[in-house]
Amino acid sequence: MTLKKHIPNLITLGNLFCGTVATIFAVESNFVGAGLFVVLGILFDFFDGFAARLLNVSGELGKQLDSLADMVTSGVVPGIVMFQLLSSKNISSFSDITDKIFLTGFNFELIQLLGLLLTLGACYRLAKFNIDTRQSDSFIGLPTPAMSLFVISLPLIQEYSTIEFVQNLLSNNYFLILITLLLTYVMNAELPLFSLKFKDYSFKKNMVVYIFLLTSLILIIAFNFLSIPIIIILYILLSILKK
Template sequence: MKKHIPNFITLLNLLSGTIAVMLAVQNQLELAALFVFLGIVFDFFDGFAARMLKVSSELGVQLDSLADMVTCGVVPGIVMFQLLNDSTGTGWATIMATDMPASWLPYVGLLIPMASAYRLAKFNIDERQTDSFIGLPTPANALLILSLPLIVAYQNNDLMNTVIYNPWFLVVLSVVSSYMLNAEIPLFSLKIKTLAFQPNAHRYSFLLLSVVLLILLWFAAIPLIIVMYVLMSLFMQKRNFA
């Protein structure tokens, strides 16, 4: 019976992602973000449960990627589509004249689910990513994209809102995040296998700084945390080869 517990938690991730899809399609982006965050929590605990119960299986690995594809791949793509649709509808023509119809631009956001699918498929067969990651994990990318409507809704900052609704910013972010998902950049994992400080010093430091940033900046901290995660990983990689 216990072998089914991690898979059930994974299915809760999928359920959360499916609800988020429906909300994102209806342009209820804040609620969609809530269910994506819930799905990411389930995504963390399914692996944790599998390790604790010692019931890891190939089925669980494949099911996890399928659930992540919905929660952390499809939903961010729809959210980016909606943000681009809103941005092009409220001033694209005043930002830059272009021969490409503005109505085409929102579909750039669909690069995100395409890149996410490629990353998840590659992850399942890449033996290098057992204890760390190569390329930005899909949950981290989903948090980055889903933070944008939350910043607009709750931060009440005109400058940040102007940046987020700039179509150029959204297009560049779509392309860069899609690239980062599959970039050959080693990134450390947040999985803590022992509570000892020395092997987890970088993880504890990252988590502490993340909490501080979240307290100070709320949702606006999430993009900074993702950038910090990448920079810390690059610094550790450089130090290890120094």
């Protein structure tokens, strides 16, 4: 019984392990490695809840572990990725605030710190989620894993997309700062979003979810990494329409 009780917690620690490795890759600007371990961490995050329901075990410890692991995988990592993407080289109006900071061998530009708003927003959302009893069957505000996937996809799109317009957007700090502010807001907004959990598998009751999953599959096949932010925007729009 004791071992069964801790299986979901061990899976959650797998999420934390993946998030920690992803953090190391993100600091080194290895965005492919960071993205891979973020996806693995999110899979662990899904299966810990699945295992808890399957084994009929749950508790406050698991709930807190889940949020702490998510804070790394879906809070710290996207903040570091956006920190790495931001640069003052394309924005002359930021020239007065982009002096280099030199601390214990590290040097960076002040504008890059704006990327860490994602980490702060994720922390605030996870804390709210733990005390909000309304989010058992749906979400209020964008879940942190969705935000993390959105952000980690950006450098991969920048690297592998052949669409010049998209490349120009992702090289523009104004656009990156706008994304940062919007994602930070949407995570904590009073915005009802549907969950991908199934109580039953009838098409009538889950029509929006089935449409979303099918459309997502088509987008992934058609657009590769570019599909990820499109899917998350679609998720928000379908939730608004469903509401």
